Amino acid sequence: MQINKVIKNIFLSVLTVICATLIVAVVVKAGSLAPSASPASTMYTLEDIYNKIVSGTNASSHTLDSASTPIPTMHTLTDIYTAAGEHCVACGATELTWSDQAPDVMDWATATTYCSGLGQRLPTIGELLKGLGDQFVSGTQTGFQNGAGYWSSSEGGSEDAWGAGYVGNVSDDIGSKASGYSVRCVH
Numbered sequence: 001m002q003i004n005k006v007i008k009n010i011f012l013s014v015l016t017v018i019c020a021t022l023i024v025a026v027v028v029k030a031g032s033l034a035p036s037a038s039p040a041s042t043m044y045t046l047e048d049i050y051n052k053i054v055s056g057t058n059a060s061s062h063t064l065d066s067a068s069t070p071i072p073t074m075h076t077l078t079d080i081y082t083a084a085g086e087h088c089v090a091c092g093a094t095e096l097t098w099s100d101q102a103p104d105v106m107d108w109a110t111a112t113t114y115c116s117g118l119g120q121r122l123p124t125i126g127e128l129l130k131g132l133g134d135q136f137v138s139g140t141q142t143g144f145q146n147g148a149g150y151w152s153s154s155e156g157g158s159e160d161a162w163g164a165g166y167v168g169n170v171s172d173d174i175g176s177k178a179s180g181y182s183v184r185c186v187h
Helices: 002-027 046-055 079-083 108-115 125-136
Strands: 149-155 160-166 170-176
Touching: 079 149, 108 149, 125 149, 125 160, 125 170
Parallel strands: none
Antiparallel strands: 149 160, 160 170
16 A cells, blocks of 8 residues: 555656646747847948938948948037037037026926026027036036036927936936926026
């Protein structure tokens, strides 16, 4: 009797392992991990990016195995930001003059009206980030307060707009236009 009980226990253990293996194999069955085709090119030059912004044309394909030597793109990041409508703060003819900080925080619509009343406008997110970077990274005193968030004119939709500030580093964020942020106007 003892031998039959041992054989029965071994048989049940083996059967349990086989069943568990089959269940796992059926449930976890994955397809082939080999790609169906080679990946598409995702490399773009500054020239490609500039042309896409300015004229909407798509870039030609680029590969890393080119035998030719690199050629200059003739467009800088400043060109690209300008083409995208994000002018920098101190770029010759586009140099901005910043207003003093508004006395109170305000929602985005009030901030837009406030700047308009001064004959100025809210800065774009690019201008705002450049102004914050000039002060907190480059050390140029531009009048921004550490820890304050500032509105930009760049909208993120009908209910949201971009803002930026400095708390240990310059950062931007999209927020509700109903939120209260500090305001610096430009012209």
